[in-house]
Amino acid sequence: MTTDLLNHKLDRAFDHIDAGGKGVIEREDLLGLAARILVGFGESPTSVIGSSLVGGFDAIWSALMETLGRDGYSRITREEFRVGMEKAFVSGDRYDPVFRPAMEAVAELCDGDGDGMVGPREFRMLLSAYGTAYDDVDEAFDRLDRVGRGVLTVDELVLAARQFYVSDDPGAAGNWLFGPL
Numbered sequence: 001m002t003t004d005l006l007n008h009k010l011d012r013a014f015d016h017i018d019a020g021g022k023g024v025i026e027r028e029d030l031l032g033l034a035a036r037i038l039v040g041f042g043e044s045p046t047s048v049i050g051s052s053l054v055g056g057f058d059a060i061w062s063a064l065m066e067t068l069g070r071d072g073y074s075r076i077t078r079e080e081f082r083v084g085m086e087k088a089f090v091s092g093d094r095y096d097p098v099f100r101p102a103m104e105a106v107a108e109l110c111d112g113d114g115d116g117m118v119g120p121r122e123f124r125m126l127l128s129a130y131g132t133a134y135d136d137v138d139e140a141f142d143r144l145d146r147v148g149r150g151v152l153t154v155d156e157l158v159l160a161a162r163q164f165y166v167s168d169d170p171g172a173a174g175n176w177l178f179g180p181l
Contacts, residue, residue: 003168024075036129056102063098090166103161107154117151136179143176
Protein backbone atom coordinates (compact mmCIF):
# COMPACT_ATOMS: atom_id res chain seq x y z
CA MET A 1 0.00 0.00 0.00
CA THR A 2 1.44 3.34 -0.99
CA THR A 3 1.32 6.46 1.15
CA ASP A 4 0.19 9.91 0.09
CA LEU A 5 3.85 10.97 -0.16
CA LEU A 6 4.77 8.07 -2.42
CA ASN A 7 1.67 8.61 -4.55
CA HIS A 8 2.65 12.26 -4.93
CA LYS A 9 6.15 11.26 -6.07
CA LEU A 10 4.77 8.66 -8.48
CA ASP A 11 2.46 11.31 -9.90
CA ARG A 12 5.50 13.52 -10.45
CA ALA A 13 7.24 10.59 -12.18
CA PHE A 14 4.18 10.11 -14.40
CA ASP A 15 4.34 13.79 -15.34
CA HIS A 16 8.03 13.42 -16.27
CA ILE A 17 7.00 10.77 -18.78
CA ASP A 18 3.78 12.49 -19.92
CA ALA A 19 5.61 15.54 -21.25
CA GLY A 20 2.71 16.34 -23.60
CA GLY A 21 0.14 16.29 -20.79
CA LYS A 22 -2.14 13.75 -22.46
CA GLY A 23 -3.08 12.06 -19.19
CA VAL A 24 -1.91 8.67 -20.48
CA ILE A 25 1.53 7.35 -21.21
CA GLU A 26 2.87 4.76 -23.58
CA ARG A 27 6.23 3.18 -24.26
CA GLU A 28 7.23 5.95 -26.67
CA ASP A 29 6.72 8.54 -23.92
CA LEU A 30 9.16 6.79 -21.61
CA LEU A 31 11.65 6.35 -24.44
CA GLY A 32 11.12 10.04 -25.21
CA LEU A 33 12.32 10.85 -21.69
CA ALA A 34 15.40 8.73 -22.34
CA ALA A 35 15.94 10.62 -25.61
CA ARG A 36 15.66 14.01 -23.85
CA ILE A 37 18.29 12.90 -21.34
CA LEU A 38 20.61 11.67 -24.08
CA VAL A 39 20.20 14.83 -26.16
CA GLY A 40 20.96 16.98 -23.11
CA PHE A 41 24.28 15.21 -22.70
CA GLY A 42 25.02 14.97 -26.42
CA GLU A 43 25.05 11.18 -26.18
CA SER A 44 24.03 8.83 -28.97
CA PRO A 45 21.39 6.20 -28.20
CA THR A 46 23.67 3.68 -29.93
CA SER A 47 26.70 4.34 -27.72
CA VAL A 48 27.38 1.89 -24.89
CA ILE A 49 25.92 4.18 -22.21
CA GLY A 50 23.13 5.36 -24.53
CA SER A 51 22.10 1.78 -25.27
CA SER A 52 22.22 0.96 -21.58
CA LEU A 53 19.99 3.90 -20.72
CA VAL A 54 17.44 3.23 -23.49
CA GLY A 55 17.46 -0.49 -22.71
CA GLY A 56 16.97 0.25 -19.02
CA PHE A 57 13.98 2.51 -19.66
CA ASP A 58 12.52 -0.08 -22.02
CA ALA A 59 12.95 -2.75 -19.31
CA ILE A 60 11.08 -0.52 -16.84
CA TRP A 61 8.22 -0.22 -19.32
CA SER A 62 8.18 -3.98 -19.90
CA ALA A 63 8.07 -4.66 -16.15
CA LEU A 64 5.18 -2.22 -15.75
CA MET A 65 3.26 -3.83 -18.62
CA GLU A 66 3.90 -7.34 -17.30
CA THR A 67 2.80 -6.32 -13.81
CA LEU A 68 -0.38 -4.76 -15.18
CA GLY A 69 -1.05 -7.73 -17.47
CA ARG A 70 -0.81 -5.59 -20.62
CA ASP A 71 1.00 -5.84 -23.89
CA GLY A 72 3.97 -3.53 -24.35
CA TYR A 73 2.10 -1.13 -26.59
CA SER A 74 -0.76 -0.31 -24.24
CA ARG A 75 -1.40 3.14 -22.83
CA ILE A 76 -1.68 3.52 -19.09
CA THR A 77 -3.30 6.17 -16.93
CA ARG A 78 -1.81 7.90 -13.92
CA GLU A 79 -3.66 5.53 -11.57
CA GLU A 80 -2.50 2.47 -13.51
CA PHE A 81 1.05 3.82 -13.40
CA ARG A 82 0.82 4.12 -9.62
CA VAL A 83 -0.50 0.56 -9.31
CA GLY A 84 2.14 -0.84 -11.65
CA MET A 85 5.01 0.99 -9.96
CA GLU A 86 3.83 -0.11 -6.52
CA LYS A 87 3.40 -3.75 -7.49
CA ALA A 88 6.58 -4.03 -9.55
CA PHE A 89 9.06 -1.81 -7.75
CA VAL A 90 7.80 -0.69 -4.33
CA SER A 91 6.35 -3.86 -2.82
CA GLY A 92 7.50 -6.12 -5.64
CA ASP A 93 10.95 -7.49 -6.28
CA ARG A 94 11.72 -5.77 -9.59
CA TYR A 95 13.53 -2.64 -8.39
CA ASP A 96 17.05 -4.05 -8.13
CA PRO A 97 17.04 -6.20 -11.29
CA VAL A 98 15.12 -3.71 -13.50
CA PHE A 99 14.85 -0.15 -12.20
CA ARG A 100 18.24 0.20 -10.54
CA PRO A 101 20.25 -0.56 -13.72
CA ALA A 102 18.34 2.16 -15.56
CA MET A 103 19.11 4.65 -12.79
CA GLU A 104 22.75 3.56 -12.79
CA ALA A 105 22.90 4.26 -16.53
CA VAL A 106 21.45 7.73 -15.94
CA ALA A 107 23.96 8.43 -13.17
CA GLU A 108 26.87 7.15 -15.26
CA LEU A 109 25.80 9.40 -18.12
CA CYS A 110 25.89 12.35 -15.70
CA ASP A 111 29.45 11.34 -14.76
CA GLY A 112 30.93 12.13 -18.16
CA ASP A 113 34.56 12.03 -17.04
CA GLY A 114 34.18 8.76 -15.12
CA ASP A 115 35.45 10.11 -11.79
CA GLY A 116 32.38 8.89 -9.90
CA MET A 117 31.13 12.45 -9.31
CA VAL A 118 28.24 14.48 -10.67
CA GLY A 119 28.56 18.25 -10.46
CA PRO A 120 25.87 20.92 -10.47
CA ARG A 121 26.17 21.48 -14.24
CA GLU A 122 25.52 17.82 -15.07
CA PHE A 123 22.75 17.65 -12.50
CA ARG A 124 21.10 20.68 -14.10
CA MET A 125 21.27 19.04 -17.55
CA LEU A 126 19.65 15.91 -16.14
CA LEU A 127 16.84 17.72 -14.37
CA SER A 128 16.19 19.85 -17.43
CA ALA A 129 15.32 16.66 -19.34
CA TYR A 130 12.83 15.78 -16.60
CA GLY A 131 11.23 19.21 -16.84
CA THR A 132 12.29 20.46 -13.42
CA ALA A 133 11.93 24.22 -13.07
CA TYR A 134 15.27 26.00 -13.46
CA ASP A 135 14.93 27.74 -10.08
CA ASP A 136 14.37 24.42 -8.27
CA VAL A 137 17.54 22.67 -9.48
CA ASP A 138 20.05 24.36 -7.17
CA GLU A 139 17.98 23.67 -4.07
CA ALA A 140 17.49 20.05 -5.14
CA PHE A 141 21.24 19.65 -5.61
CA ASP A 142 21.99 21.23 -2.24
CA ARG A 143 19.46 18.97 -0.48
CA LEU A 144 21.06 15.88 -2.03
CA ASP A 145 24.60 17.11 -1.27
CA ARG A 146 24.11 16.74 2.46
CA VAL A 147 27.80 17.11 3.32
CA GLY A 148 28.35 20.21 1.18
CA ARG A 149 31.10 18.88 -1.10
CA GLY A 150 29.66 20.61 -4.16
CA VAL A 151 29.32 17.28 -5.97
CA LEU A 152 27.20 14.15 -5.73
CA THR A 153 28.67 10.72 -6.09
CA VAL A 154 27.15 8.40 -8.67
CA ASP A 155 26.12 6.18 -5.75
CA GLU A 156 24.38 9.10 -4.03
CA LEU A 157 22.43 9.84 -7.20
CA VAL A 158 21.41 6.19 -7.57
CA LEU A 159 20.35 6.10 -3.91
CA ALA A 160 18.36 9.32 -4.34
CA ALA A 161 16.50 7.72 -7.24
CA ARG A 162 15.63 4.70 -5.10
CA GLN A 163 14.38 6.96 -2.32
CA PHE A 164 12.33 9.03 -4.75
CA TYR A 165 10.65 6.13 -6.54
CA VAL A 166 10.06 3.65 -3.72
CA SER A 167 10.50 5.24 -0.28
CA ASP A 168 7.69 6.58 1.85
CA ASP A 169 10.15 8.14 4.33
CA PRO A 170 9.33 11.87 4.51
CA GLY A 171 12.90 12.62 5.62
CA ALA A 172 14.64 10.87 2.72
CA ALA A 173 17.02 13.16 0.83
CA GLY A 174 15.90 11.52 -2.41
CA ASN A 175 12.51 13.18 -2.07
CA TRP A 176 14.33 16.26 -3.40
CA LEU A 177 15.69 14.53 -6.51
CA PHE A 178 13.49 16.63 -8.82
CA GLY A 179 13.05 19.67 -6.60
CA PRO A 180 10.49 20.44 -3.93
CA LEU A 181 7.43 18.27 -3.72
